[in-house]
Amino acid sequence: MSKLSSILGLVLKTLISLCLVGGGFAAILLLGEAKTESDQPPHENIRLVEVQSAESHQSGITFEVDGVVVPYREIQLAAEVAGRVTEKSDQLRIGRVVSAGKPLVLLDRRDYELELERLQEDLDEAVGNIEEMDVQIASTLGQIELAEQNLTIQTRSADRIRSLVSRNATTEASLDEALRAELTAKTSLQSQRDQLNLQRASKSRLENVRDRFKSEIAMAQLKLSRTTITSPIDGVVVEDNVEQDSYVQQGTAICAIRDTSKLEIKCSLQAHQMKWLWESSNGSTEQKQLGAYELPETPVTVRYQIGNETYLWDGKLSRYDGGEIDPQTRMIPCRVQVENPLQVRRISEDGKVDLVADVPTLMVGMYVQVDVHVTPRAPLVAVPISAVYPGNRLWVIDGDVLRRRQVSVAMTEGSNALVYAGPGRLEPGESVVVSPLAAPFDGAKVEVKQ
Incomplete structure (x- = not known):
């Protein structure tokens, strides 16, 4: 009985295998005999399409x-001189608006005013010394003029006596006396000239002292002006680092102002x-x-x-x-x-x-x-977004047939797509298909829907 069951099972498996193989062959035969449908519909199948003209886009791209x-810029204000804060503006608070040139902080001015007063007195003294030297120089010039006249007289006198000596009209002693007087006049003139040169050198030194005092006064005035710290710009205070009656050193950060212009x-x-x-x-x-x-x-x-x-x-x-x-x-x-x-x-x-x-x-x-x-220099045309198929393809009407165009989309703008125009791409005025197309192909017959 067991042997019979084994034989029946083997026969059953064989029949099932034969049925599967036969079914496979039948399917192959059926598929081989079936007509393969063409990807392309018959040319006589004319499609009704809607089109829209591609318009040149001249208004650029946004x-x-x-x-x-x-911020456009932030200004860090610092104290340029040392001193005690005697006054602080109410506007110098974080978030307050300040105007250009408006005083923000006043420092104690007394030390700088006293220094400026002392330097001004030194300058006045230097100017007085120069004026005194001018008087001395003028006096020396007068003495030189007199010495030159005296030398001229003594030279003429010596010449006359020399002429008399040559005629034996006077003694050699008289000539020696005249020459001695001429030499004395020359010595006096040279002494006055040396005095003038010395006075002029002294005046130059005094003028240098005067100029130095002027520079020091200018620096003192600058320091005095820096005791008033003003805002260089219109802006908003974003940092406030000092309070009234506090002492600040040179370089101490006062505040930060953000430019709002x-x-x-x-x-x-x-x-x-x-x-x-x-x-x-x-x-x-x-x-x-x-x-x-x-x-x-x-x-x-x-x-x-x-x-x-x-x-x-x-x-x-x-x-x-x-x-x-x-x-x-x-x-x-x-x-x-x-x-x-x-x-x-x-x-x-x-x-x-x-x-x-x-x-x-x-x-x-x-x-x-x-x-x-x-506004790109490359020309652009606008077409409806619905006309652009995946892969940046669109279809245009060439006579009564479809033509595929591969385009490059610059961007979308509203309901339109902006594509680059040019030979082989898309030209302004071409008719672009905007209605849906089922399995389109290049060269398909179409009819434009009126």
Whole structure:
């Protein structure tokens, strides 16, 4: 019985195997005989399509990047002279607004005023000494003039006596006396001239002393002026380090003031966006040769949204922020400069734009959106986004057939895609298919829906 069961099991397995093999062969035969459907529909199958003309895009590209507001500059004020704080302005508090030229701290002036008074007295004495020397020089010049006249007289007298001696009309003793008188006159003249040279040298020394006192007075006046510490810029106080009646040394930090006349925005651009900047006609690359680390100044619009309202500021993309690529994001840091943070426009809920003056200006630390406006030199055409298929392909109508075009999309703007135009790509005015296509192929017959 056991042997019979084994035989029946073996037969059953064989039959099942034969059935599976036979089924496989049957399937192969059926598949081989089945018609393979063509990927391409028959040419006589005319498709009804909707088209739209590709329009030339002349208004440039506006792309958005995120940014954060940073200070344009911060001024660290320090005491330039030592002294006790006799007065401190109420505006010198963190968060207060100060104006350029406004006194913030007054230091004790008495020591500097006394020093200036002493130097002024020394200067007056030096000037008096010079005037006295001028009188002496004038007197010496008069003495020299008299000595020259006396020498002339003595020389003529000696000449006459020499003439008489030659005629034996007088004695040799008379001639010696005349020559002695002439020599005395010469000695007196030379002595006066030496005195004049000495007086002039003394005057030069006194003038040097006078000039030194003038320089010291100028320094004393400068130190006296530095006892009044003023704000060099319009700004906001961000550090306050002194109090009234405290003593400060030269170089002691007084405060830090953040400039509010301008602000900057840190942002980062991708490589293709930087390429748009370099190709942009908004920049100055056509007017002057830019350096390796210079950017063409490009206009931007800064946006900040509060509730349902958006506030706008005008600015310009001015420079790189460090001249290197961020190693984490692989983006290029740049700086946007806002020349007038107080000039702000508001877009209301209904889309109306107007100037406003009742809202805070840009503040450091704000996260904003920056719209960069560029106009690439490469021509662009606008097509509906629905016309662009995966892989940056689109279909155009050439007569009554479809033609595939491989395009490069610059960016999307609203419901349109901006693509680079040119031979072999897409030309302005070409008819682009905007209706859905099932299994399209190059050369398919089409009919434009009217």
